[in-house]
Amino acid sequence: MDKLMVAGGRPLRGTIRVSGAKNSALALIPAAILADSPVTLDNLPQVSDVEVYASILEELGARVTRNADVMTIDPSEVRYIPLPNGNVSKIRASYYLMGALLGRFGEATIGLPGGCNFEPRPIDLHVKGFEALGAVVTNENGAMRIKAQELRGAKIYLDVASVGATINIMLAASRAKGSTVIENAAKEPEIIDVATLLNSMGARIKGAGTETIRIEGVETMHGCHHSIIPDRIQVGTYMIAAAATRGDVTIDQIIPKHMEAVTAKLIEMGVDVYEMDESIRIVGNDNYNSIDVKALVYPGFATDLQSPMSILLTQASGVSILTDHVYSSRFRQVPELLRMGARIKLEGRSAVIERSALSPAKVRATDLRAGAALVLAGLIVPEGITEVSGVEFIERGYENLVENLTSLGAEIWREQE
Numbered sequence: 001m002d003k004l005m006v007a008g009g010r011p012l013r014g015t016i017r018v019s020g021a022k023n024s025a026l027a028l029i030p031a032a033i034l035a036d037s038p039v040t041l042d043n044l045p046q047v048s049d050v051e052v053y054a055s056i057l058e059e060l061g062a063r064v065t066r067n068a069d070v071m072t073i074d075p076s077e078v079r080y081i082p083l084p085n086g087n088v089s090k091i092r093a094s095y096y097l098m099g100a101l102l103g104r105f106g107e108a109t110i111g112l113p114g115g116c117n118f119e120p121r122p123i124d125l126h127v128k129g130f131e132a133l134g135a136v137v138t139n140e141n142g143a144m145r146i147k148a149q150e151l152r153g154a155k156i157y158l159d160v161a162s163v164g165a166t167i168n169i170m171l172a173a174s175r176a177k178g179s180t181v182i183e184n185a186a187k188e189p190e191i192i193d194v195a196t197l198l199n200s201m202g203a204r205i206k207g208a209g210t211e212t213i214r215i216e217g218v219e220t221m222h223g224c225h226h227s228i229i230p231d232r233i234q235v236g237t238y239m240i241a242a243a244a245t246r247g248d249v250t251i252d253q254i255i256p257k258h259m260e261a262v263t264a265k266l267i268e269m270g271v272d273v274y275e276m277d278e279s280i281r282i283v284g285n286d287n288y289n290s291i292d293v294k295a296l297v298y299p300g301f302a303t304d305l306q307s308p309m310s311i312l313l314t315q316a317s318g319v320s321i322l323t324d325h326v327y328s329s330r331f332r333q334v335p336e337l338l339r340m341g342a343r344i345k346l347e348g349r350s351a352v353i354e355r356s357a358l359s360p361a362k363v364r365a366t367d368l369r370a371g372a373a374l375v376l377a378g379l380i381v382p383e384g385i386t387e388v389s390g391v392e393f394i395e396r397g398y399e400n401l402v403e404n405l406t407s408l409g410a411e412i413w414r415e416q417e
């Protein structure tokens with residue numbers, strides 16, 4: 001296993017671009033199963049979760065070809081195979097195989113998903129959706145067995161606007177008989193990206209990006225070409241890193257509208273943010289105000305940026321309160337940050353953060369975004385080297401993190417543990 005060595009004290013300066021969105025890609029790849037001819041995805045992030053997903057599709061019989069950020073999936077030979085364990089347990093988004101296989105074959109057997117394990121992450125709403133569409137869901141030796149004689153459209157109200165449940169229901173309902181309506185659907189940009197792909201494949205989905213999504217089931221779906229949206233979580237992480245290191249960073253080829261919650265919070269702190277049509281420039285300084293940040297569903301501040309944001313808040317004068325309304329205890333970065341001298345107290349679902357002088361330490365990433373936060377912490381330590389182990393978590397979602405930060409002037413390198 002590798003660890004990251006991060007030498008602090010250098011402001012980030014320069015221009016980068018980030019890859020396509022991991023959380024889109026991980027739904028678009030299984031969506032290809034619903035087609036009868038090849039689907040080509042470009043702007044695909046080159047991250048480990050995507051590699052794992054490609055292997056799962058190959059296990060199912062798909063022909064997957066890859067050239068840098070372009071992947072073509074030929075699903076014509078895909079067959080129904082139970083996947084009770086193995087690769088499916090390595091990633092969270094393997095749950096999309098349930099909706100995709102159910103749509104194509106009327107059945108799926110999938111082991112429980114893996115992914116970031118910062119707190120219990122139930123999938124009861126996915127199950128509720130499949131059952132409403134006419135499937136019977138049982139537990140088969142720890143794996144979920146989902147089977148429908150016939151998938152029929154239904155009206156489904158989600159108790160929580162879950163990204164995963166919304167997408168899973170869209171996948172299955174695209175091939176159901178009749179109309180499905182999802183109420184209190186998630187509105188994240190990745191939902192729109194998935195609906196755009198499905199519609200290009202012949203599905204009939206309206207309202208993605210709003211709280212009511214309508215799906216008219218179709219009998220067949222076909223291949224197409226789709227370009228994945230930029231990864232707003234990677235963009236947000238670099239925006240926060242630029243501010244935290246008091247740097248000057250431009251991120252190109254992005255969708256600034258997706259960044260509005262981050263932009264608003266950075267401006268409120270006193271960071272200069274310049275928004276262009278397809279890029280954003282962040283200019284940091286030495287005087288940040290403390291603020292309160294609430295992680296919420298989109299268009300609120302993303303929970304996936306809550307951990308990186310905790311680092312920037314240690315640089316603000318006064319006391320900031322960071323609350324996660326999506327996941328109540330997603331603060332795995334905090335115990336590690338305390339070892340670096342951070343002044344953070346956890347109170348319920350909030351972190352109370354005071355201005356802190358951070359010092360280098362050996363710290364461990366135990367999930368993707370907490371890991372990214374620890375790298376940011378290393379970057380702002382005035383002197384000395386922070387060692388971040390658990391790099392495999394960070395590589396689930398950041399393409400070329402070391403290369404990007406190096407090109408912005410950071411001193412960061414890998415070493416074997």
Ligand SMILES: CC(=O)N[C@H]1[C@@H](OP(=O)(O)OP(=O)(O)OC[C@H]2O[C@@H](n3ccc(=O)[nH]c3=O)[C@H](O)[C@@H]2O)O[C@H](CO)[C@@H](O)[C@@H]1O
Pocket residue numbers: 023024026092093120121122123124125126127160161162163164165186303304326327
């Ligand atoms: C692969 C992927 O896209 N992952 C993202 C996705 O995860 P994921 O789709 O798993 O997250 P959800 O939107 O489903 O979860 C949101 C909230 O709903 C709850 N819930 C969810 C489903 C369910 O059946 N029952 C239930 O109670 C969860 O515990 C959580 O409190 O959205 C999260 C919230 O933006 C992000 O942090 C993840 O990066």
Ligand SMILES: C=C(OP(=O)(O)O)C(=O)O
Pocket residue numbers: 023091092093114115116117304368369397
């Ligand atoms: C939690 C995340 O990913 P996953 O849902 O794939 O575990 C994330 O991207 O921050």
